[in-house]
Structure formats: structure tokens, C-alpha cells
Amino acid sequence: MTTTETSWLSDQEQxxxxxxxxxxxxxxxxxNRHLQEFSLSMQDYGVLVCLTDTESGQLRMSDLADLMHWDRSRLSHHITRMSTRGLVERRHCAEDGRGAFVAVTDQGRASIERAAQRHVDGVRELFFDGMTEDEMRALESVTSRLLERLESDKRPGGAAQA
Incomplete structure (x- = not known):
């Protein structure tokens, strides 16, 4: 019986x-605690940001799942909960009949607008305050490269197609 030795992370890597x-x-x-003041979760906020970033206020469910790195089932359940609260609505895709869109409602738009300043203040306070410009540039570089590797298989010709 052969055993393989685990290649552990270095102390610094760990x-x-x-x-x-x-x-x-x-x-x-x-x-998330900050957003609870507005009856939103971080997940709700993320969905609303993705939708309100589009001109039409809607995205195909599959595109939204890809943007958020969520499994389609998880997104579907979450959209159902948000829809029940009046934040979003599902729309059928006229082009192919199988696809579905999710669209932000007026109530969803109003919710994100109410929560936005508190969220931005929290991000600035908890994430950016105390970070130098050099540290911010370094973090931007690291996260850009990381996302490039993680998302390369989702693009045409990416790792998954190779």
C-alpha cells in the first residue's frame, strides 16, 4: 500500500x-447586520446591485447566477423569497420561452436606494479605512488576478472548454 504525502501550506501561506x-x-x-436595518440581507443587496446596474433593471436568471457565483437552484430559491417580499419579479423570456428574467421592482429599487448610503459607509469604514493607496492598489492587483483565474473557465475558450 502506497501513501502519498500531503504538501501542506507554508506557515505564511497558512x-x-x-x-x-x-x-x-x-x-x-x-x-449584513447593517443592512438588517433596511430589511435586506447581503444576498438581497447583491441581487439588487446586479439588477440595478443594468439599464433595463433585469437579467436572465442564468446570467445573474453566473455573476453572483451561485448555483441556479440557490438563486431560484432566493429570488422566490425576494419576490414574495416585492423586491423583484420573474419575467418569462419571449425569445426562447424556456429562459426567465428577474427584474427589480419599484419597491426593490426604493429599498436599495434607502440602504445604499449605510452600506457604502460600512464598506468604507470596515474595509477601506486604514488602507493606504499602495495597499489598495496591491489588493486590487491580487484580487483581479484571482478573479481572472477563477472566472477563466466561464468564458468561451476558457479552461472548461479546453
């Missing part, structure tokens, strides 16, 4: 990775 994970849990949790 520290950086665990700090990244803890921050990726702590920051959204704190921002």
Missing part, C-alpha cells in the same frame, strides 16, 4: 489563507 477566510466571513456578516 496564516494568509486563514486570515482571508476569517475576513471573508466577518466582513459580510457585519455588513
Amino acid at each position: 496564516r494568509v489563507w486563514r486570515q482571508w477566510i476569517r475576513a471573508s466571513w466577518a466582513l459580510p456578516a457585519e455588513l
